[in-house]
Amino acid sequence: MAFKGKVALITGGGSGMGRTAAQLLAKQGASVAILDVNEEGMKETAESSATIHPFVVDVTDTDAVHALVEQVERDLGPLDRIANAAAIMPFGKLLEQDPKVQLKLMQINYGGLVNVATAALPAMIQRGKGDFISFSSMSGVIPGLMMGGYCATKAAVQMYTEILYHENINSGIRFVCACPPPVSTPLWKQAEATVMPKLIEGGETLTPEQVLEDIEQCLEHGEFLSMPGKGTKFGYKMRRFLPGQIWKHTHKVEGF
Numbered sequence: 001m002a003f004k005g006k007v008a009l010i011t012g013g014g015s016g017m018g019r020t021a022a023q024l025l026a027k028q029g030a031s032v033a034i035l036d037v038n039e040e041g042m043k044e045t046a047e048s049s050a051t052i053h054p055f056v057v058d059v060t061d062t063d064a065v066h067a068l069v070e071q072v073e074r075d076l077g078p079l080d081r082i083a084n085a086a087a088i089m090p091f092g093k094l095l096e097q098d099p100k101v102q103l104k105l106m107q108i109n110y111g112g113l114v115n116v117a118t119a120a121l122p123a124m125i126q127r128g129k130g131d132f133i134s135f136s137s138m139s140g141v142i143p144g145l146m147m148g149g150y151c152a153t154k155a156a157v158q159m160y161t162e163i164l165y166h167e168n169i170n171s172g173i174r175f176v177c178a179c180p181p182p183v184s185t186p187l188w189k190q191a192e193a194t195v196m197p198k199l200i201e202g203g204e205t206l207t208p209e210q211v212l213e214d215i216e217q218c219l220e221h222g223e224f225l226s227m228p229g230k231g232t233k234f235g236y237k238m239r240r241f242l243p244g245q246i247w248k249h250t251h252k253v254e255g256f
């Protein structure tokens with residue numbers, strides 16, 4: 001999709017992949033509404049272009065998200081693209097991580113998606129065109145020790161988006177669910193501040209641009225799952241056909 005004159009809404013636009021996605025679309029001439037709780041981060045994102053419009057909104061606030069979508073469509077125009085990048089990623093063993101943190105993970109990473117989808121998709125579907133992008137993760141496909149709270153949210157994101165896609169299969173909307181391996185963004189600081197699984201340390205890291213390019217390719221070719229990076233698709237097949245091998249390897253690496 002050429003983006004000159006189009007309108008996009010991106011959650012998590014104050015950092016990482018949400019920021020890069022906003023800046024790339026604005027460069028192509030789009031008006032981009034970014035939504036985040038990180039006001040400073042959004043200011044930095046918006047510095048690169050007058051067509052990036054920051055909004056301080058918490059994705060877990062259903063009423064605020066619905067009101068924002070209405071406002072954006074009124075002020076900037078009907079949405080052509082929605083990207084759900086807002087997330088948090090504290091790690092920890094499931095029985096050691098504060099249950100409130102585990103529930104907050106679900107509220108933000110999964111609940112935010114539910115709020116944005118229900119706010120923005122009905123009108124987009126009525127118009128019969130547009131792109132809807134979710135950010136799941138390789139962690140939504142392959143389970144990891146000490147990452148259970150986060151993995152559960154990403155599995156939920158993937159399942160929700162897949163059903164959303166199939167419930168609206170002939171709507172004209174292009175759906176993509178991104179499942180990247182680790183990407184070099186500030187999200188990792190949260191994991192580092194908690195506990196870092198050995199399996200992840202020193203592994204492959206993609207750039208936000210590589211992930212976003214793969215998403216564009218998937219949108220263009222009608223592929224639902226975006227799995228950028230060497231070995232990502234292989235990992236998906238391993239999980240599907242040889243889950244025991246993944247667990248064996250995981251226990252060996254983590255040492256318990």
Ligand SMILES: NC(=O)c1ccc[n+]([C@@H]2O[C@H](COP(=O)([O-])OP(=O)(O)OC[C@H]3O[C@@H](n4cnc5c(N)ncnc54)[C@H](O)[C@@H]3O)[C@@H](O)[C@H]2O)c1
Nearest residue numbers: 012015016017037038058059086087135137182183185187
């Ligand atoms: N970085 C990775 O390694 C990686 C890998 C696979 C998938 N992902 C997924 O990609 C997406 C983007 O990740 P990123 O690496 O760019 O992260 P990031 O931390 O750089 O950006 C996430 C943004 O979400 C915002 N956010 C957090 N809670 C919010 C809330 N309640 N309301 C609104 N905004 C909120 C943060 O303030 C932050 O600006 C996430 O969904 C993440 O789970 C990341």
